[in-house]
Amino acid sequence: PPTRKSKIDLKKTRLHMSIQEKLFTFYRKHVAIPPTEQSIAKQAALDICAELRNYIHHKFPDMQLREMHLSGSLYDDLQVVRADHIQLMVPLLMEKNLWSCVPGEETILNLPGFCLIRRENVEYFPRGSSYWDRCVVGGYLCPKSVIATFEKVVSGSINWPAIGSILGYVIRPVVPSESLILEVQYEEDRRLFIDFLPLVVLEEHAAVAKAHRLPRYGNMWRLSQRGAETAALMGRDQHDSGCRCLCLKILKAICHYNLQLSHLTASHLTNILLHTCEKESDWSHGVLADRFLQVLRETVGHLEKGELPSAMDPKVDLFFRTHRRGD
Ligand code: GDP
Numbered sequence: 001p002p003t004r005k006s007k008i009d010l011k012k013t014r015l016h017m018s019i020q021e022k023l024f025t026f027y028r029k030h031v032a033i034p035p036t037e038q039s040i041a042k043q044a045a046l047d048i049c050a051e052l053r054n055y056i057h058h059k060f061p062d063m064q065l066r067e068m069h070l071s072g073s074l075y076d077d078l079q080v081v082r083a084d085h086i087q088l089m090v091p092l093l094m095e096k097n098l099w100s101c102v103p104g105e106e107t108i109l110n111l112p113g114f115c116l117i118r119r120e121n122v123e124y125f126p127r128g129s130s131y132w133d134r135c136v137v138g139g140y141l142c143p144k145s146v147i148a149t150f151e152k153v154v155s156g157s158i159n160w161p162a163i164g165s166i167l168g169y170v171i172r173p174v175v176p177s178e179s180l181i182l183e184v185q186y187e188e189d190r191r192l193f194i195d196f197l198p199l200v201v202l203e204e205h206a207a208v209a210k211a212h213r214l215p216r217y218g219n220m221w222r223l224s225q226r227g228a229e230t231a232a233l234m235g236r237d238q239h240d241s242g243c244r245c246l247c248l249k250i251l252k253a254i255c256h257y258n259l260q261l262s263h264l265t266a267s268h269l270t271n272i273l274l275h276t277c278e279k280e281s282d283w284s285h286g287v288l289a290d291r292f293l294q295v296l297r298e299t300v301g302h303l304e305k306g307e308l309p310s311a312m313d314p315k316v317d318l319f320f321r322t323h324r325r326g327d
Pocket of ligand 1: 078079225226
């Protein structure tokens, strides 16, 4: 006859089986985006990116840019629920001897994970030598000013209704908005938001014009970690056919559906998963439920502590909060 212990074990196994089944069902029904929806949205983004490149190239030939390209979860097959947003990376062409990157922790603001872009050699190359000098404020390249420069081009001078009607979309800039966003209606009830993200690459640093929540850091650029974090997670899955990305997508969807959890971003969740990867080696699909519960516990742990060190750079606290006691 079964012992008491084996009965409990059996119950536990059944419970895990049912969590496992529920997770897969939830994924199929509420998380995964149908492939056709994904490809139509991507195509709309590609069309608009091509159109914009063309336009800027012809109308603003002196604007110092590298090739604009798309990026983000829609591109990496990590988007959930709806195919409705993507980033359009706008890399600025920076003259090597005119600009340098000052890591945030070396500045008076002491903010790891961010940096300042300093204008160098003004004595030899006076203001105006670089196209981007127009966006320099107090000796540093100002992300807001770069965004405003694009805004003038993108919202102010392009005839989006005309381009939209040629491409078969309704395109309008989103105003008012903190950053530069285009809303593209590509079907009666389907919208895609394209978020312009200016990007600066200097030596080993890449930084994006995505501001910190606090206005006092307004002149700083955010060091771009998304590519490295995502590649690390996807690489591990590819290596052992693991369920890390699946787990990430389920968690992203849960945060999407629950307003209180919406402060947890893809970046937070990816980093928590990467930390959990350091502790656990088995990520086969059969243990999805266990890993999922473990990542939940880790998440609660980080929230209780109020800190989440970045997996790429432990100096960076991804939960860095505004109002510490006594602050
Ligand atoms: P999701 O949109 O929640 O699925 O998350 P993503 O993984 O696509 O991340 C997009 C978010 O990260 C946007 O808010 C971006 O502004 C921000 N972000 C910060 N740095 C980067 C970067 O280097 N590349 C991209 N694509 N997004 C970045």
